[in-house]
Amino acid sequence: MTQLAPTKHPFIADGEATAILPTGGKQKPITVIGTEAIRETFDDFCVQQAINSRLAPGVTDLVLNPDAHCGYGAPVGCVMVSPTHVYPGPVGVDIKCSMSLLQTSLPADAVVDKQTRRALIDAICERTPTGAGRGQRNAAKSRPVDEALGQRVLVEGASKGVCEALGIPPEWATRCEDSAHVGHDDSTAALALRLERLLPHAHRFADKMSQLGSYGGGNHFGECEVVEVGDDPRSQSVAETFGLVDGGVAFLSHCGSRGIGHQLATGQFKALQAKFEQWNIPLPGQDRELVYAPLGTAEADAYLDDMALGANFATVNHLLINALVLEAFQQVIPGATGQLVYFISHNIARKEIVDNRPAWVHRKGATRAYPGGHHALAGTPFAQTGHPILLPGNPQAGSAVMVADPGAVLSRYSVNHGAGRQLGRKAAKRALNQAQVDQSFNEADILSNCRHYPIDEAPAAYKDFDEVLRSVKSAGLASEVARLKARFVIKDGDKADD
């Protein structure tokens, strides 16, 4: 990829937690969210990816968030806006990777006892497996997903029929950012047609459909939380609208579109890269990870359809996981009930109105943040307050539920998607000590399904979550409503019973 001017401290601060990054031309500079301490965590490669993305054809706006780090083509932790082009790389391989939060009726006291927590871990892991690939045939054993139902999931998303077939409370669909994605022409029919064309080439399609109700690996997780709503009147009032219960037990999940999303995304990368080569089209920043398609072309249509298929899988995957987690709670603690607080993505491109015209907003490791009164929230439970923003931090610092403020217009109505990596996986394995990581979890009384917590996922491998949140708040983008404190974590790792 192209290396431009030296990128050491290239930012021009224009506030405590905001800066701009000029790219040398007349175009609007990159908007940077982050305190000086946070901006120093951006390495040169990440900044170069941001510059290449900003200068790519049809891109009118680029926002770099405080959790930014190197990604595929564009940094993870950025927002890329284009009224004319779609960019598969800056959506990423895990199409519609998302967060969801389930509020249970249980008080914090219910998850103090270690035996109870162990029983919950076992009941949850039995229903919602972690880890990659094989061995997940009918991940959700009580709700087998065959190829036909899988096709409906991809085309319809969390439709009433799909929810009923999978035992998902249909009202949860009203608590989703996009319960169903449609095709390039805004029709479901386009998705059915696209799927029909893809199926003969889809490798082990039935196996991928049977992954519904599973977490996967890497940074994906499920986490039992105790909710701590802020003391201020606004937090209390917003928490009530969100359905958050102070001192109650909730369950936070992070996962995406699993194998099918990966297959659809990489298929698109390869197809577009081949066309760029065939037609000798210059690559933005000489980076093949930044291939694109102009809207209205067959290539753009195909990408938007594939993205929607993957997104629909991710949506139903999350809802099913929540239904199964609730079932697990009910097995261990009879009488428990639960309500979905929200489901929101951080890897998706959405058609939104930006500066009074439609544009595709690519959020790559970035979370939509519409404040109260935003036109797109009209008719939803969150029209007055703004929708819930779910930000994973780390099990020890906690995670956050936030709500957008009007200042979020600066970041194209987006915030970060978590803490962001501080150390790469290899660096984390070199720098951190397994015994110390495990001891820190013991001292915090946070249980896990893993015998040893995955070291490349340790809290110290991520940026300081409080500093990241300080950036978001100081920039005027969003306010904290509640903190979620982990009681146990479900992750892919060496299982305690191995």
Next chain:
DNA sequence: ATGTCC
């Protein structure tokens, strides 16, 4: 992220 290389 991903049956971590079809």
